[in-house]
Amino acid sequence: MTRRPSPPDDFEQLALEHLSSLLAVATRLTRNGAEAEDLVQDTLVKAFRAREQFTPGTNMRAWMLRILTNTFINRYRRGGLERAVLDGPDADPLADGWVSSSSMAALRDPETTALRPVLEREIGEALRELPEEFRLAVVLADVEELSYKEIADVMGCPVGTVMSRLHRGRRMLKSRLYEHALEMGIVGPEKVVGHEPASTNTVDLAQYRARRVKVG
Amino acid sequence: MSPCRRMLPLLDAFGDGELSADQSLQVEQHLVDCGHCTERIRLNEAVRVSMKRAAPVPSAAFKARLCAALAAERQREEHPSERIGRPLSWRTIAPIAVAASVALAFAAARPKPDTMGAVAGAARASLMGHSPSSSSMQSNAASVTATVEQLIDELVTHHQQGSHPNVTEAALLEQLEPEVGVPVRLPSLYGARWEGASVLPVKAMRNQRAASLRYSVGGHRVTLYVYNSANVPLRATLEPRVVYNTPVYVGERRGYSIAAVERRGVGYAVATDLNDSESAELVVASLH
Ligand SMILES: [Zn+2]
Numbered sequence: 001m002t003r004r005p006s007p008p009d010d011f012e013q014l015a016l017e018h019l020s021s022l023l024a025v026a027t028r029l030t031r032n033g034a035e036a037e038d039l040v041q042d043t044l045v046k047a048f049r050a051r052e053q054f055t056p057g058t059n060m061r062a063w064m065l066r067i068l069t070n071t072f073i074n075r076y077r078r079g080g081l082e083r084a085v086l087d088g089p090d091a092d093p094l095a096d097g098w099v100s101s102s103s104m105a106a107l108r109d110p111e112t113t114a115l116r117p118v119l120e121r122e123i124g125e126a127l128r129e130l131p132e133e134f135r136l137a138v139v140l141a142d143v144e145e146l147s148y149k150e151i152a153d154v155m156g157c158p159v160g161t162v163m164s165r166l167h168r169g170r171r172m173l174k175s176r177l178y179e180h181a182l183e184m185g186i187v188g189p190e191k192v193v194g195h196e197p198a199s200t201n202t203v204d205l206a207q208y209r210a211r212r213v214k215v216g
Numbered sequence: 217m218s219p220c221r222r223m224l225p226l227l228d229a230f231g232d233g234e235l236s237a238d239q240s241l242q243v244e245q246h247l248v249d250c251g252h253c254t255e256r257i258r259l260n261e262a263v264r265v266s267m268k269r270a271a272p273v274p275s276a277a278f279k280a281r282l283c284a285a286l287a288a289e290r291q292r293e294e295h296p297s298e299r300i301g302r303p304l305s306w307r308t309i310a311p312i313a314v315a316a317s318v319a320l321a322f323a324a325a326r327p328k329p330d331t332m333g334a335v336a337g338a339a340r341a342s343l344m345g346h347s348p349s350s351s352s353m354q355s356n357a358a359s360v361t362a363t364v365e366q367l368i369d370e371l372v373t374h375h376q377q378g379s380h381p382n383v384t385e386a387a388l389l390e391q392l393e394p395e396v397g398v399p400v401r402l403p404s405l406y407g408a409r410w411e412g413a414s415v416l417p418v419k420a421m422r423n424q425r426a427a428s429l430r431y432s433v434g435g436h437r438v439t440l441y442v443y444n445s446a447n448v449p450l451r452a453t454l455e456p457r458v459v460y461n462t463p464v465y466v467g468e469r470r471g472y473s474i475a476a477v478e479r480r481g482v483g484y485a486v487a488t489d490l491n492d493s494e495s496a497e498l499v500v501a502s503l504h
Pocket residue numbers: 219220223246250252253254
């Protein structure tokens with residue numbers, strides 16, 4: 001009786017070397033620590049079962065991130081949301097020049113250090129509100145610093161799709177951050193001057209926020 | 217088109233280091249003159265940095281849980297026919313038992329062991345739409361029922377005895393996870409006071425372990441069991457019911473009520489001397 005050579009016994013050890021990466025990504029994808037740990041455990045068990053499909057010498061982290069991505073998408077896909085977002089308002093106060101340089105500086109560098117955790121939490125929450133595909137793209141690029149090509153491989157989509165998901169995902173994050181900073185008074189509406197005539201700014205911003213409320 | 221408008225689509229890829237040398241140069245030249253786009257780049261970078269921050273370090277307990285899960289997978293692979301020998305394999309038998317429990321609704325009284333076999337077999341037969349073709353499958357379903365009853369009996373006895381919990385700090389709960397094989401959190405049960413936790417080897421389930429969390433509410437003892445629901449098919453002989461849109465499996469044994477729910481592979485069961493609706497509400501609360 002012939003047997004396939006049994007897979008290396010150190011698979012577990014090799015896989016666990018990527019634990020920090022998997023947990024960092026899972027933490028940003030899910031709502032809490034327990035969900036993140038569940039997602040990582042599922043990923044490792046699936047990787048173990050599929051370990052003969054892994055080609056030694058290739059990028060194991062990317063391979064495991066692909067399993068994690070598929071598990072995450074299958075489990076958490078909410079459906080229809082991506083479409084709602086794509087159909088939603090296209091206005092971007094940051095990109096469209098409504099927001100002054102000084103306001104942007106205030107966003108990234110709150111004068112009161114006490115505000116930093118608040119803003120960081122806001123980014124975390126905004127991230128969790130993104131549709132799964134957008135969130136995945138942003139997390140893989142920013143947390144794991146994968147290249148566009150690697151993200152495309154992991155997510156199983158063209159590089160162009162990765163780029164548009166990244167762009168839209170980040171834009172939504174920054175909009176949310178900006179909205180929050182406005183509410184907290186870190187930036188003031190009076191600072192909102194840009195490349196367009198000042199008289200129309202207030203109107204546009206009000207419209208933008210009204211539309212945002214309807215969607216959000 | 218203003219220079220900024222032309223630059224905007226490139227700024228993300230610039231920050232990601234994905235532009236060609238040519239395009240990077242264009243962006244860099246623009247940034248020299250344009251404070252606004254410089255600020256945009258800085259904001260992108262700040263968002264990226266804050267996203268990377270707060271990445272958790274995997275805890276020792278979590279690593280132990282993963283090692284246990286992988287070891288179990290390897291063992292499952294190496295001994296695929298384990299179920300032929302020893303009493304029963306819960307992984308394979310549980311679905312049959314669960315199917316049977318849909319038709320069975322004996323919650324109030326514990327049936328005598330010799331009638332249970334017949335009931336379970338008949339229930340299974342009616343689910344399958346024909347008479348049992350295999351007597352061994354029939355007796356399997358029966359012994360599942362019997363063993364789950366034995367398991368419930370163990371839990372009720374454990375709850376009744378109220379043995380002293382050996383973990384009394386919530387922060388230490390995760391140390392139970394490697395033994396139990398599933399996440400152990402501390403749910404607040406309508407403000408019930410938590411008294412402590414311990415690990416309970418369940419004899420009826422070949423010493424599969426459950427975490428037991430002891431609470432006190434209005435002078436009543438409440439024990440919440442947390443376990444791997446794939447290995448401990450508690451609901452197999454309990455009565456299904458819907459509470460707050462959640463399927464709950466409820467029963468009464470020896471004057472105690474038992475209510476069980478499952479979510480994503482984790483089973484939660486509550487044992488109390490309260491009535492069965494109250495136990496059901498408590499166990500649903502344990503999900504939140
Ligand atoms: Zn510019």
